[in-house]
Amino acid sequence: MIENLLEVRQKLKSKDISARELTQSYLDRIEQVDGDIKAFLKVTPEKALAAADAADKRIAAGDDAPLLGVPVAVKDVLSTKDIPTTCGSKILDGFIPQYNGTAVQKMIDAGAVILGKTNTDEFAMGSSTENSGFYTTRNPWDTTRVPGGSSGGSAAAVAANMAPLALGTDTGGSVRQPGSYCGVVAIKSSYGRVSRYGLIAFASSLDTIGTFGKTVEDAAHLLHIIAGYDLKDSTSINEPVPDYVATLRDGVKGLKIGVPEEYFVDGMQPQTEAAVRAAIAQLEALGAEIHEISLPHTKYALSTYYLIAPAEASANLARYDGVRYGNRKNEHELWDTYKTTRGDGFGDEVKRRIMLGTYALSAGYYDAYYGKAQKVRTLIKLDFDNAFETVDIICTPTTPSPAFKIGEKSNDPLQMYLEDVFTLPASLAGVCGINVPCGFDDNHLPIGMQIIGPYLQEAVICRAAFAYEQATEWHKRSPNL
Ligand code: GLN
Numbered sequence: 370m371i372e373n374l375l376e377v378r379q380k381l382k383s384k385d386i387s388a389r390e391l392t393q394s395y396l397d398r399i400e401q402v403d404g405d406i407k408a409f410l411k412v413t414p415e416k417a418l419a420a421a422d423a424a425d426k427r428i429a430a431g432d433d434a435p436l437l438g439v440p441v442a443v444k445d446v447l448s449t450k451d452i453p454t455t456c457g458s459k460i461l462d463g464f465i466p467q468y469n470g471t472a473v474q475k476m477i478d479a480g481a482v483i484l485g486k487t488n489t490d491e492f493a494m495g496s497s498t499e500n501s502g503f504y505t506t507r508n509p510w511d512t513t514r515v516p517g518g519s520s521g522g523s524a525a526a527v528a529a530n531m532a533p534l535a536l537g538t539d540t541g542g543s544v545r546q547p548g549s550y551c552g553v554v555a556i557k558s559s560y561g562r563v564s565r566y567g568l569i570a571f572a573s574s575l576d577t578i579g580t581f582g583k584t585v586e587d588a589a590h591l592l593h594i595i596a597g598y599d600l601k602d603s604t605s606i607n608e609p610v611p612d613y614v615a616t617l618r619d620g621v622k623g624l625k626i627g628v629p630e631e632y633f634v635d636g637m638q639p640q641t642e643a644a645v646r647a648a649i650a651q652l653e654a655l656g657a658e659i660h661e662i663s664l665p666h667t668k669y670a671l672s673t674y675y676l677i678a679p680a681e682a683s684a685n686l687a688r689y690d691g692v693r694y695g696n697r698k699n700e701h702e703l704w705d706t707y708k709t710t711r712g713d714g715f716g717d718e719v720k721r722r723i724m725l726g727t728y729a730l731s732a733g734y735y736d737a738y739y740g741k742a743q744k745v746r747t748l749i750k751l752d753f754d755n756a757f758e759t760v761d762i763i764c765t766p767t768t769p770s771p772a773f774k775i776g777e778k779s780n781d782p783l784q785m786y787l788e789d790v791f792t793l794p795a796s797l798a799g800v801c802g803i804n805v806p807c808g809f810d811d812n813h814l815p816i817g818m819q820i821i822g823p824y825l826q827e828a829v830i831c832r833a834a835f836a837y838e839q840a841t842e843w844h845k846r847s848p849n850l
Contacts, residue, residue: 372530374534389421392484395440396414396484399412405507406506413483417485424480432480436594438482439482441532444489450469452483457490457503457519460689461695462695466567470568471599494519494718497785498515506525510848514773515550517550526581527581528551534582539579542557542789544556552809555588556588562605562801563577564601574681586614589831589835617831619832626833628763633766638810666748667749676729676738678722678726679721689714763820765791767819771810801826802821809846
C-alpha cells in the first residue's frame, strides 16, 4: 500500500502507476475499510476518476503541478462545487454549493483529485465526531474509540490510508486534537494564513484551515499550496507564503524551545506526559535549547473560548432558517417555519451553543461575558507574545490523554470541553501549531506532541516537527485494519 505523498508523487512521476489506478486504489481502500471507520460522509468515485483521467492527460503532457493526480479528502465544512456539503448537520442535508472554497480550489488547481467529504461534528462543534448529525467516525487504532474532532473524519481517513492528504479546520483544536488521537501529522495555520472563502463559518475570529498527512513533509506541502492572500477573504493576510518544505531540513540546532509548566498538569495521563517529555529531550539531543516558561493565563482559556466561540456561532448560525440553505420544514406561519426548521435541523450541541452564545451577547450581559472574554483573550495572546520574545517555539502535549471511548463523554459537555485545554490557547492567540506523533500508550493508542509557533511562523514548527520525526519511527506505524 502507498503510504504517503512523497511515494505517491514518485510513483506517478515515474509512471509506475497512473492517476486513475492510484485513485481507484484509494476508492477500493475506502470501500474496504470505511464501513467500519465511517470517515466519509460522501465519497465521489465518478468525479474522482474523471479528475484522475484529466490528471493523467496533464502528466502525459509533461505537467508537473504539485498535487497532480494526488487523491485528497475534504472536511465537510468546506464548500465543494456540485458536491453536497453538510457541515455534519441535518439542516444542510441536500445542500450543494455552487462554488469551491478557495483552499479546495487551490488544491484542484494544483492537480488534486477529491475523493469525497469527511465527517465532522455538526458545524465543527465538538471533539469526537459524536456530534455529527449523521454518524460517529471510529478511531482506526481502536474502533471502540473516537477519532477526535471535529475534523475526525479527515484524521481517520489519513490514518487508515483512505487518503494520503486531507483538509480540516481548527477553531479551538479540531485539526491538532484528531491528529493526535489518530496518530497523524496535523497543522493548524495561523489566523488569516489560509483563505476561508467557502469555509462555512463557526466562530469567525477563531476559524482556521489546516492540513493532515502521514508525515510532516506531506502536511507542510499541502499547507504551502493552500496558504496565501485571497481577495475574497478580507481576513486573509497579505504576506508572502514561505516554502515550508524547502526549510524542513534546516535542523533545530540552537532553536529555543519553551516548555510551559501550565501544560503539564495533575490529572493528565502519565504516559502522555512521559512521551512528550521524551520527545522534547529528543529535540534537545538534536541541538535545541530547552527553556522552562510560563503562560500564566492558560487556565482561563477554556472559559474564554467557550464564551467567544458560542457567541460567534450563535450569530453565524442565524442564517439557517430554511429560507436560503438546505432543509426547510414548512409551517403555516413563517415564524413556525423557522422554529421547526431549526428545531429539527440542529442537534443538541449546536442548540446548546446557540443558547449559550445568545445569552452571552444579550443586552445587559454583553460586557460581563463576551466583552470580558475578549479582554482575557488579549491577556492570553500577550502570554504568547512574551514567551516568543525568548523562545522560538513551544512544545506541549496536544491533548491530556489519548483517544477516549465512544460514548464516554457524550453526556457530559464539560468533560468534552476539557479535551481542548491544550489546544485552545493557541487558537485564541491566533498563532500556528502542529501535532506530531510522539509515541503510543499501553493500549497502543497514539500520543501527540503539539509544537506552537509565533504568528505566521509555520515554517519553524514544521522544521522542528520534521527534525523530530526523522529521528524517530512513530510515523512509520499504521493501524491494523
Ligand atoms: N472542540 C472544540 C469545540 O468544540 C473545538 C472545535 C474546533 O476546533 N472546530 O468547539
